[in-house]
Amino acid sequence: xxxxxxxxxxxxxxxxxxxxxxxxxxxxxxxxxxxxxxxxxxxxxxxxxxxxxxxxxxxxxxxxxxxxxxxxxxxxxxxxxxxxxxxxxxxxxxxxxxxxxxxxxxxxxxxxxxxxxxxxxxxxxxxxxxxxxxxxxxxxxxxxxxxxxxxxxxx
Amino acid sequence: xxxxxxxxxxxxxxxxxxxxxxxxxxxxxxxxxxxxxxxxxxxxxxxxxxxxxxxxxxxxxxxxxxxxxxxxxxxxxxxxxxxxxxxxxxxxxxxxxxxxxxxxxxxxxxxxxxxxxxxxxxxxxxxxxxxxxxxxxxxxxxxxxxxxxx
Numbered sequence: 001x002x003x004x005x006x007x008x009x010x011x012x013x014x015x016x017x018x019x020x021x022x023x024x025x026x027x028x029x030x031x032x033x034x035x036x037x038x039x040x041x042x043x044x045x046x047x048x049x050x051x052x053x054x055x056x057x058x059x060x061x062x063x064x065x066x067x068x069x070x071x072x073x074x075x076x077x078x079x080x081x082x083x084x085x086x087x088x089x090x091x092x093x094x095x096x097x098x099x100x101x102x103x104x105x106x107x108x109x110x111x112x113x114x115x116x117x118x119x120x121x122x123x124x125x126x127x128x129x130x131x132x133x134x135x136x137x138x139x140x141x142x143x144x145x146x147x148x149x150x151x152x153x154x155x
Numbered sequence: 156x157x158x159x160x161x162x163x164x165x166x167x168x169x170x171x172x173x174x175x176x177x178x179x180x181x182x183x184x185x186x187x188x189x190x191x192x193x194x195x196x197x198x199x200x201x202x203x204x205x206x207x208x209x210x211x212x213x214x215x216x217x218x219x220x221x222x223x224x225x226x227x228x229x230x231x232x233x234x235x236x237x238x239x240x241x242x243x244x245x246x247x248x249x250x251x252x253x254x255x256x257x258x259x260x261x262x263x264x265x266x267x268x269x270x271x272x273x274x275x276x277x278x279x280x281x282x283x284x285x286x287x288x289x290x291x292x293x294x295x296x297x298x299x300x301x302x303x304x305x
Contacts, residue, residue: 004158011165018169022176038194038278045282049221053283057260058293065294093260097296100259101283 047136047153054097055138055149061089069093070149071142074116091122098124108154115140115147129154190276197278197303200252204301205282207248210268212287222285223299228256232268245269251304258286258297273304 055067061081064072072079073087081089094111102109108127113119133152140147204210205221209231212222235241251273258264279302286295 007158007162011162015165015169018173022173025176025180036194037191038197038280041198042280050283053221053285053296056285056294057296060261063291063293097260100257100263100296101281101298105281 043134043153043155047134047151048138050101051136051138051149051151054094055140057093057097059089059093061086066090066093067140070113070119070122070140070147073122074119074142074147075144077118087118087122090119094122095124098126102126102153110152110154111150113147113149115145116142119147127154131155193276193303193305194278196250196305197252197280197301200249200303201280201282201299201301203248204254204299205284212285219285219287221283222287222294223256225286225288225295228266228268228286232256232266235269236267242269242271246271253300253302253304255300255302256284256286256297257300258295260296262295264297275305278303 055065055070057066058064059066059069059081061069061079061083064079064086069079069081069086069090073085073090077085077087079086079089083089083092098109098111103126106127108129109125110129111122111124113122129152132155134155135150135152138149140149206218210223210227212219212224235245249269249271251271252269253267253272254269256266256268258266279300282299282301284297284299286297287293288295
């Protein structure tokens with residue numbers, strides 16, 4: 001083969017190698033996911049802060065907090081409230097708060113309480129919750145044992 | 156001689172092609188970094204507003220987390236919206252953003268406490284908060300919406 005032809009062949013090989021390198025670089029860069037720091041922050045904070053805030057809210061039932069309503073609902077059920085008993089008042093309050101936040105923001109979630117039969121009837125959910133979840137559990141002490149208030153935010 | 160010229164032409168072609176490709180990739184990388192910085196700034200502003208003494212619930216100098224005093228919120232919003240000097244002073248803290256307090260329970264209400272808009276991308280954060288009313292000594296439920304521009 002002539003010398004010039006050898007040079008051109010070498011050049012062609014370099015061209016092919018460079019194109020392969022550029023192709024891999026483009027694939028690598030284009031596949032890099034966009035940063036979503038704000039979303040990650042929201043996800044990590046929202047479930048926990050929402051439960052804490054809901055439980056601390058005062059209701060029109062003798063100015064009892066949601067925590068106190070749940071404690072009464074679970075054990076004694078003595079309070080008489082504008083919405084009926086403490087369980088009904090808690091259901092009304094929690095439902096309105098979740099509707100005004102998670103449902104307004106179109107977030108899928110499930111809210112549940114475990115620990116006593118009465119409070120286990122207080123469940124709320126919206127949307128499809130089969131995928132990944134961000135969960136938070138908050139205990140409430142009662143004479144009959146701790147209630148577990150759980151909120152799952154679904155992605 | 157022609158072969159040398161051909162090699163030089165191909166060489167410079169690749170040099171220009173490679174350089175333009177590199178700068179394009181750098182631009183994409185910088186835009187992503189800019190976006191991430193914007194989001195971090197939004198989180199920073201949200202955190203500052205949650206711990207601002209002008210808005211928080213404090214009892215004997217002990218601050219309650221995720222809680223705003225309703226009286227403070229109303230007065231702060233009125234001050235910032237009416238006084239340009241106050242708006243300028245709080246610009247150092249909140250920059251280009253809109254802070255809105257939404258009360259959800261027991262009765263819905265909305266208060267814009269700071270508003271300085273700018274064209275560009277918007278990052279929105281919502282943080283649940285308690286709203287303390289000193290007169291009745293009770294806590295309402297709501298959330299703080301932080302919209303950061305830029």
